[in-house]
Amino acid sequence: MSTYRIGIFLRNLLLYITLTFFAFVMLFPFLVMVFTSLKEANDTYRFPPKLLPRAPITMAVEGFEEELPLYYVDNEGVQDKFVLIEKTVKVGEYAAANQLDTTYIRELDLVTETAGKTVIYEGEEVPLYDITVNGETIPMVRIARTALGRFADPNDPSKTLLQNLRDSEPVEKLTWHPENYKEVINLHGMDRALTNTALITILVVLGQLVTSVLGGYAFARLNFPGRDSLFVIYLGTIMIPFVVVITPLYQLMIMLGWVDRLAALIMPWIFTAYGTFLMRQFFITIPKEIEEAAILDGASRLQILWTIFLPASAPALATLSTFTFLYAWNSFFWPLVVINTGNESNRVLTLAVSVLGGRAADAPNLVLAGAAIAILPPVIIYIFGQRFFVESSTSSGVKG
């Protein structure tokens, strides 16, 4: 019995590990987006990459006007935190001619040539320098030149040491730069794109609800010649890819004068076969008896639709709304075709993000802030209305 239980436990553990791994895979890119969008530009290009936005710590040190950045330094074998006071100090690496392995690092400015003495080093005649080691002056050859950073103890600025700046790790704190969003919104015209997208989405959702409810009701409950064949045609067109109509639709927009206009992003999307199909499938499940009683009472069709069908079909309406919302908010191909990308006032978010990706390619923090503006509203709405999103995906036909 207990081995059985252990087996079950191990199996469940494995399941949870698998699930958690995939959850990580699904969420990690979004975490990268959010955290990178809060970083400083120069904080984004670092290797190894760090998820959280960080900023170097700076300190005010006596005798210096500006605040100085703090670094981890190796202070005689002990790790310490010193401030950087000079970025490039030119130094030379010196060694005695007979003992090239032991090198000493000295600042170039503080070293003087040994008067009149030279030596042959690597086939060339080079001067010797006076290097003081433990109070003793030894003539040495310079075998390399480099630049180091000068660091000082913040508590005692006279105590300094030299260390390679590139290898030094700055002392950092976690920060965030929400002003990235401000910059993207103000400088890259994202504000207008956001309100345009919101307006378009609202109008498309409302319009599609109205036409789908009316059409769905007609298909479900009203008998007219040609109804069924018309319904079959509607169903068939759901399968036809949008690209098939894209060129004639574009020409229609030219004819109507809607190229570069918001109307082109709204009107064609109000009438869809899919929405009509969805509402029809729901309405057909509502019992006929209720409706017949209302007709006997003298209610008009619109009254019946308004007072009986609509209240009963809240889930279907919510499903259709979420589906349409996602479609309208995220659509890219059609806006790309019909709205000139240079037209900042009539752009939608997806277009603006695409343009931003090219324009600010070297500032991933800004690009991802733009991406977050496009992605987060649907995600937030999804978190609140999860049920309807999931239903909208399954209602697309799998129940058959």
Next chain:
Amino acid sequence: MTSNSTHSQDISPTDTKTKLTLTILSVWHIIFTVGALTGALLLWQGTTETADWLKIIFSIFLVLGAIFSVLAVFSIRQRKHRGRAISLAVNYLGFLASFFGLLHVTGFFTGIDSLGENFSKGLPYMGLAFVGYLIGSVGDRYQDNRPSIAQKFRKTAQVLGALGGILFLFAVGIIPGILSFISEFTSLPPILLLLSTIIFGVMVWLMWREPTRIAMNTRSKDQLMMEGYLFLSPNLIGFLFFFAGPLLFSLYSSFTDSDAFGNANWIGLENYQEIFNITIEPLEYIDQLAKEVINIEVYDELYRFNIFGKHYVIGAEDQLFWISLGNTIKFVLLAVPMSVIPALLLASVLNSKLPGMKVFRAIYFVPSVAAVVGVAMIWRWLYNSTVGYLNYFITGFVEFVNSTAGSQLLTDPQVGWTSDTQVALISVAIMAAWQWTGFNTVLFLAGLQNIPGVLYEAATVDGANPWQQFWNVTLPMLAPTTFFVLTTTTINAMQIFDQVFVFTRPPGGPGTSTTTIVLYLYKQGFQNFRQGYASALAWVLFLLIFGLTLAQYMRQRAGDEAI
């Protein structure tokens, strides 16, 4: 006219008012017939720059309207229901046409732009109206036990809603909007359209009224029919105008050299010939130049191959079409398994009734709600070859393996995810699969939950282990869902565009390694403005998709029968 009224009196008793109504309607239809025919003639007289096919369509509508109007007059005289139906249809369509024409010439649709401009100013008031809605829905909770409180809540909600709505309209500039709308009425077309809108509207109303309905002998079945068409009309007309019409036009356009600026000549099958025109020539030796064997003024070299020791070269007139077709098929073969197999796995795990499954399901679905454009930006960054996370993880993994094995077992590949022509398409496929997996998981889960538990119980009794259960119960029972998931994913994958357009620089690159059919179509149609050719490409794609779906459907049917 007198004979008309006496005649109709014989059929059903009608009061004078209704008789007058019917007379007005008949007269109107005669006027309309004359007007429509004159209009159709005038259309061909003037020197307007309207395209010929547009004139033809307008003329057809006007002539049809005239014919039906005449029919309506006769049927109205005979008090047949058909007359009412025709009259209503003609007048209703006339009403819609003039109404939308009016909105069009007065700049209503283009005015949405200024709404977009001011929309942000109106948002707070919209929020106010939403608060009103929330208060109302809170009040509904008291409906049953304390109706008076519910009443108060509803009042507040209504006031807030109305206030928010009105303030919103003012904030977004309803007054300048109305003023500019009115200022349009100085020229003739808006005035005429307004007039005809009113006339058509009044005529519809006159015919729709109950007394007229009775006089026209409309049975309840007929009324049901009228209501059916009426309810369907907004949807149907929009659907015809924005989808079915363009669809037919697209087919026509694929036989022309249309260029989006109104120039189109019928060229028959030339577009399709150009798409499919290929040639195969034998080579004398393996690296013989293509120009020695194929006419390079027509063909570009596409591919070389070797059968039975003989070398051949394939040339294609539209090399890029075949390349993009190849890329699209590669993409489908990569992205579909990558988004379907993990989805099936995850769905089977989620279907085990362990706690927390809903949370995981919710998490997996998140990528499907995100905009592809934004997702592409994120993945560009993850794929960055020097500081991206993907290469960082790979490096970490390689170092881990090497340090465990104690030798250089693996070498760090340092993949150029977006710059390597061999890899770029795979990168796009991984990104797309990541985004589609959650959606497919939810579909599979719904399918799994529909499988009756009895089947598993029976299988357990028969001693089937979980793997056998999955293979012999789950998979066959899940076949319809699998078919649906495979079909929709394949259809989506065939139409891949957003991802490559945003993700790859330049779109379709590096080289032509990620140029897919829809991207190629976009380039032809909207960069080279060969819209006729683009339409032909679209139809080829549609037929491909249709064929694939049909084939999958047949296979599934065959599979069903085998079981």
